[in-house]
Amino acid sequence: MTDDPRDEARKGFETGDFERARRMSMTGLEFNADDLELLRLAGKSGVELASDDAVSLLTRAADLDPGDARGWHDLGQALAAEGRMQEATDAFRKAVELRPDDAAAQVDLGQSARAAGRDEEAAAALARAVELDPGDRASLRSLVDLHRRAGRLDEARTAAQTLADGDPDDALAALDVAELDLELDRADDALAAFSRLRESDDEPERDVYALHGMMQAELRREGWARALELAQEALRIDPSGRTEAVLGFFAGQAVGPRGNPVAGRAEADAVLQESLTEYRRILGEELGF
Amino acid sequence: MAAVAEAAAEAQWARCPNCEAFIYHKHLKRNLGVCPECNYHFRLRIPERLEQLLDPGSFEDLSEDIAPIDFLSFADTKPYPQRIAAAQKKSRHPSGAVYGTGTADGHPVVVAMIDFGFIGGSMSGAVGESITRGAELALERRVPFIAISASGGARMQEGAVSLMQMVKTSQAVARLREAGVLYISLLTDPTFGGVSASFATLGDLLVAEPGTRIGFAGRSVIEQTIRQTLPDDFQTAAFLMEKGQLDVVEPRENLRQTIRKVLKMHAGGAAAAEPRFEASGPEAQAPVTDPDALEARPAWDVVQLARDIQRPHTLDYIERMCDDFVEFKGDRLYRDDAAIVGGLASIGGRTVMVVGHQKGHTTQTMVHRNFGMPHPEGYRKALRLMRYAARFGMPIVALVDTPGAFPGLEAEERGQSIAIAESILEMSRLPVPSVTVVTGEGGSGGALALAAADRVLMLENSYYSVISPEGCSTILFKDASKAPQAAAALRLTAPDLIRLKVMDAAVREPEGGAQTDHDAAAANLKRAVVETLDELVALPVDELLSQRYARFRMFGTAESQPTLDPIGDQ
16 A cells, blocks of 8 residues: 555556545546646546546647647547547547557557548558557458458458468458358369368358358359259258249249249359348347357 | 556457447446446446445455366367366466355345356356255355356357256246245346356346347357348347346346345345234225225216226325335246236335236327236236245235237137236235236236235225126126126125125325326325235235135025125115
């Protein structure tokens, strides 16, 4: 135990006792309202405790020492915690300008810019973040998305492959690779990627999604006989009715028209794409909170 | 650099799987894991869920010795132990379920929870063990049990052993029910199959968050089987609520408060044997037992007053009489009938179960409430709530205001008569005090279903009748315009019904009728209810049941049934 509120506040923050950190730093600020460290500790504790004054405390700290990157970064995080993304992006940008090699600040700039709809700035910051920290999977995943949305499919594919190589159990990354191969008209690669996806996802009941992906790849390269085999395999495990909806089309292509197929080529493609979209949502939900 | 890299690698941002918005983790956490853009409720892991529900630091995990077991030496494309190891790595949890003790707003509880991230929350021996041990501990300590479910169903890799968990957990819940220990089941997204068909839907209270998907068979399986496209909201919490299968659907931000309110009222209910009601306000008028002390208003005038569209209904009274109220919905069979409402309430410091007919004040709400005319599912809901009260020793307060049970094809198909009869039968034997107050229209059997009570009161401008005056006029007077005369002949007003001993007392209304001053009407009603319950809770159960039997046994006997003088002679 020490009598110095700064020491007490610091200890509280370091040990996760944010109530104590905040109480002691606010006590210290009564004696010196411009104490930078106390302002930061009070503000950052306030962020953890969802206090209303966290942003104002950290704004004051940043104003007092505008050359300190960490101060702007802290302020950005406080603003982001309140959902004020435009302002958060501005604060993170100042942090990055002052300290361009700070991977964490680049990540936050990239993600807040993405949330604020500034995709180009987001992509640049996240790319830099990954350069600084190649193991940052969250940034890589965001980059896949940003590149893909911007139509930079090769860059997206590269980032997705890096993710997939980094963790063979990452089904979402494996799905990204496979879908990007489809989008890039690399049906052979897509087939291989969907095969790997079957290995990545440990949940047996989700095998049908990868099979649908493989069927879509076969459809793209008009490998009708193999597509039909896959459809027959999928039919045994698919409770959704999607396989059944496209089976007639593939059978017709493989062995000649039989009756009235439910779907034509475009419809079959759309049904299979719908399956992959559902799969992506399931994997996204699994990432959770 | 290492620290920087570590910080960067930590996932500080989440992407909403529903609307794809990007959210800062702390923002999401402040929002309790609910997307601020689209209200999607992210799945919570065990620590986050318990942190939201329980008092900080109060949870003690007692499940550390529980681990999944490969009972069948099962292997599909991979041996089961490999799948377990992968699930443990992914979920960072040894078994995918926990149980332990904690407090919620200071109230001790036992909590058990399944993590969907562990092989889809499927029901393994380990999951069943956590739930069962949790229920057994709650029984031993006689504290409420809260089970939080998220599951795709049975664990195939454990075969019939998984199936047996359905019985194991259900029988543990049955013991809680027999012992009158509260069991709250929180169903989270998704809850299906062997979990939804066992302990998860056996709670005294079934609570879910919006958007939660709950069902036995999966949507796609059903669509395939019946060859129909199902509605978008099929198997969602809102769908199930409408179908009468959930008590409460609350957004996550309200969930903690609702559960705490229920726990608080249950804690209060435990002391229900002690009459400890606060005196009502000085402005509240006492109920009247002397029929001559009541104004002899023409019966037809009373009927008009009782039907006044602005007259307060059950929810209006609850709002004014109760310190706390949590509405419970549904009959758990078919549908939630909005013509009857009910739930746990605190009146004058005592926890009671309130049930009552509900009309509306506007065209829209009147239609929604079916003009206060319940279907069978309404009576089944009321009966379910009254059984709940009996299980926990809580008095029942029933408020009657209905033109009658709904006369319709579907009502008959679903057993309107049986529903009313069962309600009368069970209410007449419930081992807890009950008071019914007719607050508006007391329409025949549809009213009586909530009126087989220890004490039956009526507001002074309400009526209680075997048939509507219009119906009687048409059938017996052979003239629809004779309704006022029929009303008088039916002796349906408070003074006559007190004389007939159908009513025990009348509750005063403000000048001009209850519709002129809801607060004053509610104050008088509250006083009547509080004082009546004070008297009833002092009686031993045997005496209570004996008196209730005698109360209704005397009707229609020459020895004890009073008769009324002709109207002109009064």
